[in-house]
Amino acid sequence: MCKNTIQFQKGLGIMQFLANYGSEEQCENALSSWRWPDGFQCPKCGSRSFCKLHRKAEFQCNCCRCQTSLTSNTIFDSTKLPLATWFLGIYLVTQNKAGISCLTLHRQLGISYNAALRMKHKLMQVMMERDNSWQLSVLFRLMTPIGAESATEAAGAEAQRTKPPSWPQFRQMLITTLSSSRPKTQPIENCRFYPEKLSGALLLSGD
Template identity: 45%
Template sequence: MKDYGSEAQCEEALVAARWSHGFECPHCSHKLAYEFRRRELRYWQCKACRHQVSLRAGTMMENSKLPLTTWYLAIYLMTQSKTNIAALAMMRQLGITWKAAWLMKHKLMEAMRQREENQPLQGSVRVDDAYLGGERTGGKAGRGSENKVAEEPCGRDCRI
């Protein structure tokens, strides 16, 4: 909240992340632009080709009416949860509708997937025990079930 507690702080963080080396027109790659506001939103107009771009254009927040503070808090909630956070929990935490929380969650998961897509796991990868098999009636449920088969270690240094 100290770093991203206000809309202005979130805007500055997004500008720094998006154009870390200064503005660059997505249309012609020109470096100079006029900055202006329209209905509370920041825009840049390229001095060369006059192409206009908003701060959110081309991001997962492009057509969202939710404030950036809500988006940044959702990013925090998604990244700090060891287990997946439910859209219902996000709805309660952020004070938004379930539909908005569900869409936001899936946009964030897709962005994380795209970010990690080109970085496959390497080296020795260790996974906690896993039980394979479907449900059968009767017998003990869970870890000690006779109906489940523990996955055997591969016996050598497993690589993906």
């Protein structure tokens, strides 16, 4: 049986995730490599000469003495939660296709409900901003209209929408349109279904 390559694509298992980001040191190293792939660079003067302070993940530029932290100007800025907790929260939020509630996040991470709520809101915000930065290169049409419960119902709605009206219905629509001060386009669109009947004599005679 042919499998959907998107649905069955290889993911990151929980054991592999914990092996890569299970400790605070691993998370700090990963974040540092993502933020400064070529090594630390001062955000103020651009110098690469720095010293590490005694405080956790604090750096000081040797040129301008600007101090910055690993989490500054990120979603982890000013957080009191360990990076390992944040990374696990990111994994739980992004791996569940149906989404995850704040209550479940609070229970699985062992943090307060308010902290789980703030974490989820921050993650959803950055995910939305990331998605909005991409634009579709092609237009596509939804096969299932909004509100349709199944593809069968959607197909029935599409067939009902494109089904031509009967000649008496179309004639009445045409008369109403011609007598209206604001004519509609629907009768004109349906004219292709009755080319042989569109004459003034037939219209007035009632055939």
